[in-house]
Amino acid sequence: MQNSYAGLYVHAPFCISKCSYCAFNSVIKPVDTSGMCSALSSELYRRINNSHLQFQTFYAGGGTPTLLPPEFWAGLVNMAVTESLKEVTIETNPASADAVDYHSLLQAGFNRISVGVQSFNDKYLHLLGRRHSADEAGNTLRQISNSGFRNISIDLMYGLPGQTPEDHRTDVEQTLRFAPQHISAYDLTLEPGTPMGDRGEKASEDICTDMYHQTDDLLMANGYIHYEVSSYALEEKYRSVHNSSYWNRTPYMGIGPSAHSFTGTSRSWNVSNISQYESALLRGELPVESSEELTxxxxxxxxxxxxxxxxxxxxxxxxxxxxxxxxxxxxxxxxxxxxxxxxxxxxxxxxxxxxxxxxxxxxxxxxxxx
Ligand code: SF4
Structure with a gap:
């Protein structure tokens, strides 16, 4: 069964600050991340040791995975690499760009990068609790492109409180100036327990529907393929293979705190708590919290x-x-x-x-x- 995993997801649970809408499992980055790097390496080693997994995709998400060192990622990609590995993605955040050596990430084996821009409007970036400006997002995209990445995805959000369809149109037009190979445009989800979720701040359903169609119209007119409710690819070859595997129910392995795995007939998930996660691996155990068989x-x-x-x-x-x-x-x-x-x-x-x-x-x- 293990040989059938097609995707590998690695959850890096650190960020430089917490965004106001975010319910992902992430905490503020500690000074020393070596314990987490060792734990992630140990989990992957334990899971793939003595087997012959043929991953097609590797996806480093989080959190902000680019806060962990490129040499750590190089080691992890190296553990997963076989000739079947085609798409190797890492997520990044413009707020951490100054500290990131994107060329080293390319050398570590990543061939695709997903940049959490969310908006090119400083007012909405502030509202979302993002720690970067629109200018910094633009500079990060240029920095990434200059470092040699040729498959760049931009994340955008819409449906923000107070946002008008004109504001959103400007965001999409700004995004198009960078001609990314892929765009993910998400309707803001209000997550309970987050500052924005608890305040119930969001544009009306009608405005969100308008923005969805506006995104579709503008991106299709500029040659993008709308292949998933939130996903657009500039050419067929730029569809996200990794994300598509979730929608196709292709088996994947997840490592890291709270990461989920799917074998085709069952799901399992790791503990969310970071110290429990690291301790389990130090004891030589897999940090699995629970699993379920699917009927x-x-x-x-x-x-x-x-x-x-x-x-x-x-x-x-x-x-x-x-x-x-x-x-x-x-x-x-x-x-x-x-x-x-x-x-x-x-x-x-x-x-x-x-x-x-x-x-x-x-x-x-x-x-x-x-
Ligand atoms: S950078 Fe991403 S994972 Fe980190 S707090 Fe913001 S939305 Fe959440």
């Missing part, structure tokens, strides 16, 4: 929940393999999906209403065999 019904509902979010769509044959049949007539009548062979493929409006489509489809599922 065929779980799998069918996941196929629906994920499939309508991206243009890969929902595969009716795959549902059949799990013992469920879906009569698509009512879904096709919504005009939000079309049928190509055995695939139900959402359009841009359909991806926006993915939750509605998944709920409707789950009501239409019938058992095809027991």
């Amino acid at each position: 065929h019904e779980n799998a069918a509902h996941e196929i629906l929940a994920l499939g309508f979010r991206n243009t890969g769509g929902v595969d009716l044959d795959e549902l059949e393999r799990y013992g469920f049949r879906l009569d698509p007539a009512e879904l096709l009548q919504t005009g939000l999906v079309s049928r190509t062979g055995n695939l139900l493929v959402p359009d841009a409006e359909g991806m926006l209403f993915a939750d509605f489509l998944a709920l409707k489809a789950s009501e239409l599922l019938t058992v095809s065999r027991v």
Whole structure:
């Protein structure tokens, strides 16, 4: 089973400060990160030792993984590398750019970088609690490009409190000036327990819907392919293979505090607490908190929940393999999906209403065999 993992995710849980909307598992970076670097290396070594894993993707996320040294990342990538490894991504934050040697990261084996810009407007950056300005974001993008990266993704957020469609249009236009190979444009999610989530600060649903369509129109007019509700690629080859593996339900291994793994039939997740994570590995144990086996019904509902979010769509044959049949007539009548062979493929409006489509489809599922 282990040989089937296609993606490797590494969670680096440190940031220089906490953004006002962020519910990711991250804490302020300590002066000494060597304990975490050793723990992450140890976990990967233990998980892959004596096996022949053929990862296709490596994704360093967090947190702000570029706060850990390039030589640490070089060692980790080296442990995971085989000739099947194609896409090697690291996330970064313009607020930490001064301390980051992007050329060393390229030499460490990364060939793709995802930059959390979020906005090119200082007012909204301040509101989001980001520790960088729009100018610094621009400088970081130039620095990354000059260091040799040729596959750059920019993260943008919209639906911010007080943000107008004109403000958002300007953000998208500023993003286009850098002609990134990939853009992720996210509607702000209000997470309970975060300052913005607790204050309930967000643009209205109508404005968010306008901004979604505005993003779609502007990016499609500039040659981007809208392949997932929040994801746009400048060419087919720039689709995120790693993220696509989550939507396709391809097995992946996650290492680091709170990281999840998926074998195809079960999910497991690590402890979130950083000292518990490091202690478990020092004791020679894997830091797994829990796991669950997926029933065929779980799998069918996941196929629906994920499939309508991206243009890969929902595969009716795959549902059949799990013992469920879906009569698509009512879904096709919504005009939000079309049928190509055995695939139900959402359009841009359909991806926006993915939750509605998944709920409707789950009501239409019938058992095809027991
Ligand atoms: S940089 Fe990213 S992970 Fe860190 S606090 Fe901000 S949003 Fe969260």
